[in-house]
Amino acid sequence: MNSIQVNGISKAYGKVQAVQDIHLDIQSGELFGLIGPDGAGKTTLFRILATLLLADAGDATVAGWDVVRDFRQIRRHLGYMPGRFSLYQDLTVEENLRFFATIFGTSIEENYDLIKDIYQQIEPFRKRRAGQLSGGMKQKLALSCALIHAPRVLFLDEPTTGVDAVSRQEFWEMLQRLKAKNITILVSTPYMDEAQLCDRIGLIRQGRILSVAPPDELTAAYPHPLFEVGAQNRYQLLQDLREYSPTRSVFPFGEFLHLSTRHPVDPMDIREFLAARQHREVVVRPTEATVEDCFMNL
Numbered sequence: 001m002n003s004i005q006v007n008g009i010s011k012a013y014g015k016v017q018a019v020q021d022i023h024l025d026i027q028s029g030e031l032f033g034l035i036g037p038d039g040a041g042k043t044t045l046f047r048i049l050a051t052l053l054l055a056d057a058g059d060a061t062v063a064g065w066d067v068v069r070d071f072r073q074i075r076r077h078l079g080y081m082p083g084r085f086s087l088y089q090d091l092t093v094e095e096n097l098r099f100f101a102t103i104f105g106t107s108i109e110e111n112y113d114l115i116k117d118i119y120q121q122i123e124p125f126r127k128r129r130a131g132q133l134s135g136g137m138k139q140k141l142a143l144s145c146a147l148i149h150a151p152r153v154l155f156l157d158e159p160t161t162g163v164d165a166v167s168r169q170e171f172w173e174m175l176q177r178l179k180a181k182n183i184t185i186l187v188s189t190p191y192m193d194e195a196q197l198c199d200r201i202g203l204i205r206q207g208r209i210l211s212v213a214p215p216d217e218l219t220a221a222y223p224h225p226l227f228e229v230g231a232q233n234r235y236q237l238l239q240d241l242r243e244y245s246p247t248r249s250v251f252p253f254g255e256f257l258h259l260s261t262r263h264p265v266d267p268m269d270i271r272e273f274l275a276a277r278q279h280r281e282v283v284v285r286p287t288e289a290t291v292e293d294c295f296m297n298l
């Protein structure tokens with residue numbers, strides 16, 4: 001069953017075309033990632049699907065309901081964790097949760113099972129004001145609040161931005177457990193490494209979806225030879241590789257550079273080129289494409 005269907009959605013703010021002709025088909029129980037840099041249009045799309053903003057063109061349904069006509073039903077059955085912090089800073093952890101439960105006509109007790117895993121981790125701090133929680137704890141509270149009315153569909157707009165690596169990891173584990181409860185999850189992130197944890201991802205840039213696929217399929221279809229290259233002087237390495245004639249693109253990737261070439265190249269040839277330019281501690285090896293390589297390629 002389709003849980004989220006988007007047909008040709010476009011939206012401009014004055015002259016800025018924030019999203020353009022977006023089509024998406026997200027299945028019930030799917031964990032779908034919207035991956036793209038700042039300003040790509042992710043928040044705009046979320047706001048349209050969450051019935052908070054009207055599109056200029058196109059239509060969309062969430063859990064079978066139309067985002068314009070049936071906005072009330074969508075609001076009842078949707079959990080939305082907006083990018084910017086959505087909690088009441090002056091209320092305690094427990095008061096925040098109770099507030100969200102009350103506005104949806106439910107109670108913490110009624111749906112405790114759904115949030116138990118997540119909420120238990122912050123329950124020792126239930127008397128603390130939300131404004132005084134760490135980033136990771138705020139995120140867990142915001143997720144608990146978004147889930148307390150047992151939504152069928154969950155929208156998470158950049159939930160891990162500004163959160164440390166350990167909390168990010170934990171957060172994705174929580175999402176996997178929610179998915180197992182058959183909640184459809186649409187999550188956006190600027191972190192390409194998180195894409196690997198989704199069932200399918202849509203790459204979005206400048207308001208347009210460039211590609212939709214399971215992450216493994218996307219990376220397996222990467223069409224160019226790709227190398228991981230390292231040397232002592234990374235800055236100079238980048239400059240020099242830009243002048244290497246087979247280079248298609250080269251960009252920093254962790255402690256290495258990712259070099260994609262126009263045609264197959266023997267790693268020895270790259271080493272010789274770099275040796276001639278006095279590079280030391282040179283490492284060159286073929287590597288598998290990541291989602292980031294695919295994004296750069298598109």
Ligand SMILES: Nc1ncnc2c1ncn2[C@@H]1O[C@H](COP(=O)(O)OP(=O)(O)OP(=O)(O)O)[C@@H](O)[C@H]1O
Pocket residue numbers: 013016017018019036037038039040041042043044045158
């Ligand atoms: N209210 C607004 N008025 C004018 N322009 C806007 C408004 N909201 C967003 N934009 C512009 O629309 C484009 C898409 O923004 P959007 O917030 O949807 O992107 P995003 O992918 O969520 O990025 P970010 O993570 O930076 O929010 C950007 O160019 C942004 O500057």
